Amino acid sequence: MKISDIMRKDFLVLEADDTLAFAAKKLSEGNQSEAPVVRSRRFLGMFMTSDLAAVFLKKGIFGVSRADTAKVRSDVVSKHIRSTKTWLHPDTDLLSAFLLLVHRNVDVIPVLDRGRKVIGVVRVSDLRKEIAKMLSEGGKMPVRTPDKAQELDDLGGNTAIDHIVHYVHRRGSATAEEVAKKCNLTVAEVEEYSNSLEKNGLLRLEYNLFGKMKLHTPEP
Structure with a gap:
């Protein structure tokens, strides 16, 4: 669509x-x-x-x-x-x-x-x-392709959030530290963006006993 x-x-x-x-x-x-x-x-x-x-x-x-x-x-x-x-x-x-x-x-x-x-x-x-x-109907995040990357660049949308979502959806789950390293962000930035993504249903978050964040693809 x-x-x-x-x-x-x-x-x-x-x-x-x-x-x-x-x-x-x-x-x-x-x-x-x-x-x-x-x-x-x-x-x-x-x-x-x-x-x-x-x-x-x-x-x-x-x-x-x-x-x-x-x-x-x-x-x-x-x-x-x-x-x-x-x-x-x-x-x-x-x-x-x-x-x-x-x-x-x-x-x-x-x-x-x-x-x-x-x-x-x-x-x-x-x-x-x-x-x-x-x-809710089982839709998936689009796989990043050169054409898609160029489209997002044209829109000004090749953003940190874009990188976070695609990385987590490719892997299924990742810690905030792993995402920060991969996307060249601070852990605090990853946590801030991830909270917005969770509110909008694009990620699911969990925390371990030490308060460390882990990012998951949302459940269907």
């Missing part, structure tokens, strides 16, 4: 020249926390409601004072977007996408074509549900 199978094609997109007032209204109406911003359909970045409070307030000498509300409301979205390198291609498989996103604090991910035009969005919650369903 690919990202194109689960991406939402009916979604909110903000134009670079939309006002903050318009953006806030649309996000509120759609009960969304973020949306992609485009100019001529080409992706520029993400606009998030969490940034609105900072936009509507400005820090003065004597603390925080309310900004000129009318001026701020008419300000354009393009001045306040977050640039990001996190996006997906429609032909990316779900597990590769999940490995890219599992340790990132995002809710909505844009799906771009090769021309960087937004053709859909994926909610992390939708992706998590599909991964859980796949694993």
